[in-house]
Amino acid sequence: MTDKLLNSLNDVQREAVQHVEGPALCLLSGAGSGKTRVITHRIAYLLKYHNISPFQILAVTFTNKAANEMKERLDTLIGENVSRDVWVATFHGTCARILRREIDKLEGYTRAFTIFDTTDQTVVVKDALKKVGYGDGKYNPRAILSHISRAKNDFLKPVAYASIASDHFTNIVAEVYPIYQDLLRQNNALDFDDLLLSTLELLDDHPNVLKYYQRKFRYILVDEFQDTNQCQYRIVRRLAEPEGNLCVVGDDDQSIYAFRGADIRNILNFEKDYGDDAKVFPLEQNYRSTKNILDAAWSVVRNNKARKEKRLWTENDEGDPVICYEAINESDEANYVVTQIESLHAEGVDYADFAIFYRTTAQSRIFEEALRAANIPYQIVGGVGFYDRMEIKDLLAYLRVMCNLNDSISLRRIINVPGRGIGMKTVQRLIDFAANERISLFESVKRVNEIPQISSGIKAKVKRFNKIFDDLSDDILPSDALYHVLQATKYLENLENQNTLEAQGRIENIEQLISAITEYESNSSAPTLADYLENVALTTDIDTMETDEADMVPLMTLHSAKGLEFPFVFIVGVEEYYLPHKRSIDEATEAAIEEERRLCYVGITRAMERLYLVHANSRRMYGDSEHRTPSRFISEIPGHLIKHVDRYHSPFLEAESTYEEVSEDPMGYHVNQIVHHPQFGRGKITKVSRMRQSMYITVRFNRTGMMKQVDPSLTQLTILDY
DNA sequence: TAGAGAACGATTTTT
DNA sequence: TCGTTCTCTA
Numbered sequence: 001m002t003d004k005l006l007n008s009l010n011d012v013q014r015e016a017v018q019h020v021e022g023p024a025l026c027l028l029s030g031a032g033s034g035k036t037r038v039i040t041h042r043i044a045y046l047l048k049y050h051n052i053s054p055f056q057i058l059a060v061t062f063t064n065k066a067a068n069e070m071k072e073r074l075d076t077l078i079g080e081n082v083s084r085d086v087w088v089a090t091f092h093g094t095c096a097r098i099l100r101r102e103i104d105k106l107e108g109y110t111r112a113f114t115i116f117d118t119t120d121q122t123v124v125v126k127d128a129l130k131k132v133g134y135g136d137g138k139y140n141p142r143a144i145l146s147h148i149s150r151a152k153n154d155f156l157k158p159v160a161y162a163s164i165a166s167d168h169f170t171n172i173v174a175e176v177y178p179i180y181q182d183l184l185r186q187n188n189a190l191d192f193d194d195l196l197l198s199t200l201e202l203l204d205d206h207p208n209v210l211k212y213y214q215r216k217f218r219y220i221l222v223d224e225f226q227d228t229n230q231c232q233y234r235i236v237r238r239l240a241e242p243e244g245n246l247c248v249v250g251d252d253d254q255s256i257y258a259f260r261g262a263d264i265r266n267i268l269n270f271e272k273d274y275g276d277d278a279k280v281f282p283l284e285q286n287y288r289s290t291k292n293i294l295d296a297a298w299s300v301v302r303n304n305k306a307r308k309e310k311r312l313w314t315e316n317d318e319g320d321p322v323i324c325y326e327a328i329n330e331s332d333e334a335n336y337v338v339t340q341i342e343s344l345h346a347e348g349v350d351y352a353d354f355a356i357f358y359r360t361t362a363q364s365r366i367f368e369e370a371l372r373a374a375n376i377p378y379q380i381v382g383g384v385g386f387y388d389r390m391e392i393k394d395l396l397a398y399l400r401v402m403c404n405l406n407d408s409i410s411l412r413r414i415i416n417v418p419g420r421g422i423g424m425k426t427v428q429r430l431i432d433f434a435a436n437e438r439i440s441l442f443e444s445v446k447r448v449n450e451i452p453q454i455s456s457g458i459k460a461k462v463k464r465f466n467k468i469f470d471d472l473s474d475d476i477l478p479s480d481a482l483y484h485v486l487q488a489t490k491y492l493e494n495l496e497n498q499n500t501l502e503a504q505g506r507i508e509n510i511e512q513l514i515s516a517i518t519e520y521e522s523n524s525s526a527p528t529l530a531d532y533l534e535n536v537a538l539t540t541d542i543d544t545m546e547t548d549e550a551d552m553v554p555l556m557t558l559h560s561a562k563g564l565e566f567p568f569v570f571i572v573g574v575e576e577y578y579l580p581h582k583r584s585i586d587e588a589t590e591a592a593i594e595e596e597r598r599l600c601y602v603g604i605t606r607a608m609e610r611l612y613l614v615h616a617n618s619r620r621m622y623g624d625s626e627h628r629t630p631s632r633f634i635s636e637i638p639g640h641l642i643k644h645v646d647r648y649h650s651p652f653l654e655a656e657s658t659y660e661e662v663s664e665d666p667m668g669y670h671v672n673q674i675v676h677h678p679q680f681g682r683g684k685i686t687k688v689s690r691m692r693q694s695m696y697i698t699v700r701f702n703r704t705g706m707m708k709q710v711d712p713s714l715t716q717l718t719i720l721d722y
Numbered sequence: 723t724a725g726a727g728a729a730c731g732a733t734t735t736t737t
Numbered sequence: 738t739c740g741t742t743c744t745c746t747a
Contacts, residue, residue: 063736092737118735137743192737227736260735360733362739382735416723423723538737559734581733599734622732623738729743 005044005077009037016281017042020050023240024274026225026267027249027281030312031297031605032288032565035249036066039221040073042247043086046219047078054085058217060236061090062224064539066563070223087217091232092192092538095199098213099190100534105206106198107185112404112530114189115537119393120409121145121191128179139172147173148180152193153229153261155200186440188406196231203238214242225250225270229261237273246274252308253301256559256599258591264306286312288565290319293611296637297604303636304594320610321643324574324634327616329625332647334370337570337614341376341553344568348686348698351377351551355566357558357603359578364555367572371553381556387536391495391506392513396536398485401442402472403529408434408441415445418494421461429453430462442469478532479517486510558603569607571600572614575628600633613642662688669697669717676718 006014016027016038029035043059046052061067067088074083089097096115103109116124125141125148147170151161158178165174184191190198203210220240222228225248228236240246248270255264271278286294294312301307327333341354356367364380371378386392394417397410412431416422433451434444448454448462468488472481486492492510495503520535521527558571558579573579580596604611615630634642664670665688673685677699687698697717 061736066736090737096737115737117737195737224736256734257736259733260737262736362732419723421723425723557734559736562736578733583733595734620738724747726746727744730741732739732741 005041005048009041010034010285012281012283012285013038013041016283017045019279019281020046020245022277022279023243023245024270024278025245025247025281026270026278027247027283028267028308028310029249029251029283030286030310031251031254031602032286033283033312034285034287035223035283036070036073038283039223039247039249040070040077042221043074044077047082047086052219054082055087056216056218057086057221058094058219058239059086059088059221060094060223061088062227063563064090064093066090066223067093090538091228091235092195095195095235096534096538098199099195099202100530102202102206102209103198105209106202108188109185109190109198110188112188114187114400114404114407114410115195115534116184116187116189116191116409117537118145119388120189123409123412124180124183124187125176128176128183131179132175134172134176139169143169144173144176148177149191149193150261151177152197153231155197155231155234186406187408188404189409193231196229196235200231200235200238203235210238213239214244217244219245220247222246222248223250224254226252226255226264226267227257227262228266230263230266231261233263233266252306253304253310253598254562254602256562256595256602258595268306268308282310284310284312286314286316288316288608289314289605290316290609292319292321292641293604293607296322296611296641297601299638299641300597300604300633300636301601304597305590306594322604322637322641323610323612324630324642324644325612325614326630326644326646327614328647329616329618330366330620331370333572333614333616334366336647337367337572337612338370338374338376340570340612341371341568342374345376348700349568351553353567354553355561355564355569355606356553356555357561357569357571357606358555358573359558359581359599360573361557363573363578367555377550377552379550379552379554381554382560386509386512387539389506389509391491391509395482395485395491395510395513396533398468398489399478399481399529400533402469402476402481403533405442405469406440411441411445415465418489418491420465422458422465426454426458426462476529477521477527478529479514479521481529482514482517558599561606562602565606565608567607567609568612569603569610570612570614571603573619574600574613574615574631574634575619576631577628579631579633597633600631664688665697669719674720675699676720682720 006017009017013034016025019025027035027038029038039059043057046057047054059070061070067090071083071088074086074088077083087094099113100111103111103113122141122145125145129135129139129141129144156164158174158181161177162174165171184194203213217239220236222236227250236246248267250267252264252267255262255267258264271280289297291314294314298311325333325336327336337356341351344354345351358364368378368380387396394414397413400407400410401414412427415427429451430441430444430448433447434441437444439447445462445466448459448466454462468485472484492507495507517532520532524531554566577585579600580593584592584596613634615634616628618625619628620626669675669685669688671685671688674682675685676682683699685697686700689698
């Protein structure tokens with residue numbers, strides 16, 4: 001039986017899975033080297049052969065997507081009965097879950113706490129700025145927020161931060177930070193950083209709590225370890241302290257979130273931190289890309305100084321050279337990509353097998369337009385999230401107030417939504433009253449009668465609003481809460497009356513929200529409003545978008561591309577000022593450029609079969625045309641791996657003109673036949689063609705999803721089915 | 723209080 | 738240039 005679990009692994013993977021004794025384990029996992037496979041197999045191995053209980057395992061990821069994927073793989077590997085008891089969650093999810101049980105041990109919080117997103121945070125910072133007398137908009141709330149966030153990642157509480165504040169701006173931040181924190185507490189709210197920081201505080205200051213979780217989690221696994229910040233690393237170290245097995249998996253070359261506090265030193269110094277206890281396994285065999293793509297990726301990333309020396313290898317084919325297209329301008333760039341997609345699609349490549357990556361979200365527009373014009377279905381991955389839509393935020397704000405009456409930020413959002421005649425002045429009076437009486441805004445709304453400055457007509461309106469929250473049971477189901485709000489506010493009727501296309505879209509979104517809530521309730525063993533809202537707060541995009549179903553070209557930023565793979569990849573805007581980005585160049589530090597180089601590396605290593613690097617000589621920027629030069633990263637790829645083309649010299653298009661599509665090969669092969677290839681396995685014929693005297697059969701292989709052109713006179717294909 | 727024009731500012735963003 | 742946020746006025 002052991003063999004069955006370990007059979008599908010290569011030697012290093014197997015060793016890593018079986019290395020159970022000795023606490024610290026670090027897997028230096030290159031792109032496409034099967035790390036999720038190792039993590040899941042390791043969990044299965046612990047459960048099956050080391051008698052570990054599933055309750056004792058904690059697996060932490062960074063994204064919900066990764067967590068879900070891991071859960072699914074575990075389900076198939078060890079069965080749902082066992083896998084559901086393994087704690088698999090994101091860092092923030094893990095912390096939220098712990099805090100949901102323990103937070104009343106921290107001063108000023110209750111278990112009904114709300115998680116504030118970036119929008120909420122910005123409102124709070126603006127309030128805090130006003131409070132300390134900088135309400136004139138001189139300071140950018142987002143800049144202040146990012147300083148506060150960074151401070152929290154470094155465990156700097158307001159007092160500690162104030163003592164190190166040096167220049168003018170940080171001194172302002174030092175003034176705002178404590179007020180910001182007070183406001184959060186008054187709202188019974190935590191921001192994303194607080195989830196981590198408060199958990200760490202809880203573990204540090206409450207030995208009983210620490211002991212409980214240390215005993216519980218005897219085996220801890222951390223995915224994407226290169227993306228952990230100091231706080232996250234401290235949390236897992238703490239939990240793993242006694243005997244705990246800490247297994248981290250990561251790749252320093254794929255660390256691209258330094259701007260969010262990720263600290264590459266965590267992975268570079270892991271061995272130092274754990275001394276002789278640390279065992280490092282490098283996973284260097286790549287199962288994803290062609291040799292050429294892998295070599296190109298390496299030739300770029302090797303120029304970084306802050307990295308562990310390693311080089312991926314593969315048994316895959318050499319493949320095509322990297323295609324570097326020099327476009328005249330941004331529309332030529334978009335046209336080229338679309339033309340390539342069209343002609344490859346005509347050869348049988350699915351739209352979903354392509355991907356277009358760009359550095360900045362603004363770049364997506366021209367590609368959207370070009371794709372739309374060419375009637376090619378596409379999909380923006382990770383764009384404006386479903387939960388960021390206005391109508392969804394409004395309705396969820398109602399639910400948030402129901403759950404946590406102290407959440408004044410949400411209350412303020414909805415007090416006049418839909419419009420009910422409670423204006424800014426009235427709201428300000430309510431806020432002032434709350435401040436004077438040292439009560440929450442909700443309490444102030446309740447006691448509106450005591451505010452003389454508010455006219456009796458408006459008082460009635462405020463009372464009518466307040467009534468929405470009367471007589472709600474504590475354990476109201478999220479769906480019932482939503483129905484109650486929709487009914488009490490006539491939100492849908494309001495939209496229907498607007499009779500616009502936009503309103504129609506909003507109504508559809510609300511319908512989607514209803515089904516999302518229903519789905520949550522049927523999936524959850526104990527659905528509560530607080531738990532639902534937590535799920536929403538910690539989910540970026542609606543994960544129910546079935547990417548497998550629809551055949552669309554995905555468009556995304558290089559950041560969003562991490563963890564994914566596609567047969568045909570276009571990286572666009574590979575120019576100085578985009579990649580590396582102007583900001584990073586202006587920073588003039590080695591570290592900033594190295595991060596951009598890693599971003600480029602991540603993009604390159606997504607490609608399985610063919611990679612296109614596209615750059616334009618000129619580009620319209622903020623109005624006028626700008627000259628652009630190819631990225632320095634392109635020149636880091638040696639000549640034999642890359643083929644430079646432009647509008648007049650396109651090798652693949654040229655080749656096509658000599659191709660002639662035919663209905664059947666003389667040997668009897670035809671389209672849609674299922675065939676077996678000695679090396680690649682089962683596949684389906686998508687095209688039969690002739691170039692000069694030779695026949696070519698294009699086959700799409702099931703296992704890899706790759707398209708290959710096979711010469712049937714050289715390779716033995718077995719016809720399996722029709 | 724809502725809606726229209728001015729003013730601003732434009733990397734990336736797992737949670 | 739263009740999309741979002743803010744401010745002022747009807």
